[in-house]
Structure formats: structure tokens, C-alpha cells
Amino acid sequence: MHSARRAARRAGGDWAQHPVLRALTAQKGTPMTKDGILTSEFDDAGTIDDVVAATETADDEFDEYDEFDVTDIDEVRREDDEDADEDVDLELVVFDLVGTTVMADGVTVVPGAEDVIGLLRDAGVKVAFTTGLPASSAQAVIRLLGSEDLADVVLGPADGRSDPYPDLALTALLRTGATSVEAMVVVGSTASGMAAGIASGAGLVVGVLTGAEDEATLSDAGADAVIGSIAELPALLGFDD
Structure with a gap:
């Protein structure tokens, strides 16, 4: 469970554009920081039905939030590479x-x-x-x-x-x-x-x-x-x- 694996997956697809994550962002502000940690707002995001229901407007609203800019993906990968040896506790x-x-x-x-x-x-x-x-x-x-x-x-x-x-x-x-x-x-x-x-x-x-x-x-x-x-x-x- 190393962050290097996440970097490899991010290189293979625009994972941050997934409609569920985009909808969460549109609803609550950015629930995820660049290191993949969910912020406290995520706990209050409601059910997955609430999330999916917001996908129709997520595309228009997503770019308003600069806490997570998908154009910074190269920076994310560099940060992940630097932390590749740091384990994440299993939850x-x-x-x-x-x-x-x-x-x-x-x-x-x-x-x-x-x-x-x-x-x-x-x-x-x-x-x-x-x-x-x-x-x-x-x-x-x-x-x-x-x-x-x-x-x-x-x-x-x-x-x-x-x-x-x-x-x-x-x-x-x-x-x-x-x-x-x-x-x-x-x-x-x-x-x-x-x-x-x-x-x-x-x-x-x-x-x-x-x-x-x-x-x-x-x-x-x-x-x-x-x-x-x-x-x-x-x-x-x-x-x-």
C-alpha cells in the first residue's frame, strides 16, 4: 500500500475526474487533498445517492475549486515518488x-x-x-x-x-x-x-x-x-x- 502505486495508476487515467469524486467536490468543496487524504467535509457528504445526484452539475462546478487542480498532476506524482517508502496504515x-x-x-x-x-x-x-x-x-x-x-x-x-x-x-x-x-x-x-x-x-x-x-x-x-x-x-x- 505504497503511494508509488497510486502514482502509477494516476499516470494511466484521469482518476480525479471520476464523476463520484467530482460530485463530492462540487457538493462540499474539495474533500480530498493532494496526498489522497479525505478532509472532514467528506464525513458530512451524505449518502452515495446524494453524491451521484450531483454529477449532473459537477462538471460545471468542479473548476471553481483550486485546492485540487488536475493540471497539477505532475506535482502529485513527484510528491508520491518522494513518499514511496512511506506506508499507510490499513483502516x-x-x-x-x-x-x-x-x-x-x-x-x-x-x-x-x-x-x-x-x-x-x-x-x-x-x-x-x-x-x-x-x-x-x-x-x-x-x-x-x-x-x-x-x-x-x-x-x-x-x-x-x-x-x-x-x-x-x-x-x-x-x-x-x-x-x-x-x-x-x-x-x-x-x-x-x-x-x-x-x-x-x-x-x-x-x-x-x-x-x-x-x-x-x-x-x-x-x-x-x-x-x-x-x-x-x-x-x-x-x-x-
Whole structure:
């Protein structure tokens, strides 16, 4: 979760122009500083529905805010390169519920899933589940994991657009109070999930092979790392150090 990864992604796309981030800026002033840290205004931005509703006027209003000028992107990259060795504390892990905690069939629990989630929460890391399932179906899947209280927040179709859009990951950031997109890890099992993680600005986007897609597909979609299952996530995040 180094800032150099963010610089590489910024070089590959005009990430600051994403409609959700633009709408946040138009609503509240600039919620994000040049180092990727969310300001206090972000906590008051409301739901993702409020954000998306503002996208129609965001284009006209965005340029009024000079705190974040996308023409300064080269300066941002230089700052990121200088800070490349500076780690960001992990605050939030966002799991695409089906394909990461349970297999793609939606009923077979991934071995070790509950233990991994428990380890994260015991370490003070917030956990979010995102899904395209209706709320009742999502709760049925979560019960398979042994407890309905495993996650700090569960987000579905009523909370924003699903992958490849970043709405649910950004909503998880809002709901859990995480302070930086750099401090967020997105874990998924599909190419669209990788795209959503990248679009959200997550510090790390991880693909797992317990879904329907293979390593090459997830890597080609932009995953920073591909692991066999979330049982390998603690080691990837340095919990075994």
C-alpha cells in the first residue's frame, strides 16, 4: 500500500475526474487533498445517492475549486515518488461478498474466511461486504459464515451502482469513517471488481481465485496481487510479519 502505486495508476487515467469524486467536490468543496487524504467535509457528504445526484452539475462546478487542480498532476506524482517508502496504515478492507468469502456458487464457504475477518477486526480494521444480491439474500450468505455481525457494514444495490463503478467501495469509506482511500483494500474475484477497486483509488486491489475468473483475467484487469483465497490475505497485508 505504497503511494508509488497510486502514482502509477494516476499516470494511466484521469482518476480525479471520476464523476463520484467530482460530485463530492462540487457538493462540499474539495474533500480530498493532494496526498489522497479525505478532509472532514467528506464525513458530512451524505449518502452515495446524494453524491451521484450531483454529477449532473459537477462538471460545471468542479473548476471553481483550486485546492485540487488536475493540471497539477505532475506535482502529485513527484510528491508520491518522494513518499514511496512511506506506508499507510490499513483502516478498511472491502470484500465482494460472493466469490471472496463464499465461492461463486454462493453457498460454499471459503475455508478460513471467518478467521481472516475476525483477525482484521481484532486488529482494528473495519470490514465491509459489498454485493449485487438483495438484502435478504446477502444476509443468508453472511449467516453461512457463522455470524450476521462479521462486517461493520453491508452494502448492496440500494446503496449505489455495482461493479465496475466504485460507488460501493466509496460508500464503505463513508460509512466506516476511514480517512484515506490509500488506507482501503478492495478484495474481489472478478475483472469488474478489480476495475471498481482501481476506480475507487484503493491503496491495494486484490484478486482471489475462489470466484469464476482465473489469475490471468484478474491480473489483466489491474489487480495489484492475485491470491488463492482470502486465507492468504493476512500474509499479503503483513499480519504474519
